[in-house]
Amino acid sequence: MRRALLALFALTSAAPTAAEVSFSGAPFLHWPVACTLGETCVIEDYVDADPGPGQSDYACGIKSRDGHRGTDIALPSEAAMQAGVAVLAAAPGTVAAIRDGVPDRRLDDPSDVAGQECGNAVRISHETGHETLYCHLANRTLLVRPGDQVEAGTPIGRIGMSGQTNFPHLHFSVLKEGDVIDPFAPTPATTCETDRPGLWIDPPAYQRAGLFTAGFSRGVPDFADVQSGAARVAVLALDDPLVAYANSFHAEAGDVLRFAVTGPDGPVFAHSVLLQAPQAQTFRAYGKRAPAAGWPEGVYTATIRLERGERLIAVRHAYVTLR
Incomplete structure (x- = not known):
């Protein structure tokens, strides 16, 4: 065993x-x-x-x-x-x-x-x-x-x-x-076709769009820092801005990015972004300044969804500790 x-x-x-x-x-x-x-x-x-x-x-x-x-x-x-x-x-x-x-x-x-x-x-x-x-x-x-x-x-x-x-x-x-x-493509091939014979009795449809990453930052980051990972922070001070970001790929016009951030006391903010044009790769960020008394201490979670109409295309989660 x-x-x-x-x-x-x-x-x-x-x-x-x-x-x-x-x-x-x-x-x-x-x-x-x-x-x-x-x-x-x-x-x-x-x-x-x-x-x-x-x-x-x-x-x-x-x-x-x-x-x-x-x-x-x-x-x-x-x-x-x-x-x-x-x-x-x-x-x-x-x-x-x-x-x-x-x-x-x-x-x-x-x-x-x-x-x-x-x-x-x-x-x-x-x-x-x-x-x-x-x-x-x-x-x-x-x-x-x-x-x-x-x-x-x-x-x-x-x-x-x-x-x-x-x-x-x-x-x-x-x-x-x-x-x-790979159950989607178990045999050698020289093409990129998505309808190759696989191991699934009812093959799930291929979806090329998705989310590379999601994270928290102290402010709206540069795209280069999002791509390299330098934008991501694991810890923020209680008086720092709270900004969530997501990096998507192959989004289509009309797709929606939905941000939802929760903290130790419940929902902090929600925000939706309508993508106006096809994008091979892009990112969006949204956040809020700290309240006058500072954020409550604890772990905050960002859930970012990429949606196409009523269909969920991708989801990513990010976490940050405020102290």
Whole structure:
């Protein structure tokens, strides 16, 4: 069991990227979360298809991270996580390994979860020779044990914030003989088509737009500082302005960025920005000056949503401590 768990946890390391292998079988994966894309969840990142430095998703877009080895399915808020969103077995199989007991929390220092980056997790073996891995499950919500037989759609736990994460999401990986396989594009290709045969029975539609990042700053930052990360602050003084920003990509005219900031005493401000023209990349910021008595001490959260009509395209969260 210990060896199986170590193999499970190693999947979150930044080492090899996804492999492309021949796959001639029928699609066999069902959606692994009890949510609706574009309404109650979004795909935040795909598998990194770029074998070198940098990142690329399977459609030659930028919706991934360097070395990312799975598909991240994100919830729009911690409140949604607390309400409970089930993680489901993606296909029939046998539970090969589990881990539970890792607390749910926003992670500041990755060294705090060294060896537990995947958090609470389940690994399932399937008759196709593949395995599926489900990471960052909520603490003490696992419903299966090694050796259990599951069907597609069997609840195995709930989405949480355990391991190396600071937002509620499921990190879902597919493996074959130790290699990570992109379920959207498991076979080699020289094109960027989004309708390539994959492992999904009902393939989720590809969405190239998203949010690079979100953060807090002491004032409206320069775009170059947003891109480099220099704009982000983790701590502010009680009399500092409170400014949230977001960096979007491939937004369309008519898309809306929605800012919502909450503090220890509840909502602080909400603001919406209508994007007037298509943008390969842009950023927006909004904030408020400190009240005369200063901000209440504590942790503040920014949730930024990119919406297209009634459809949720992307969501990012940011945190800052005021003291």
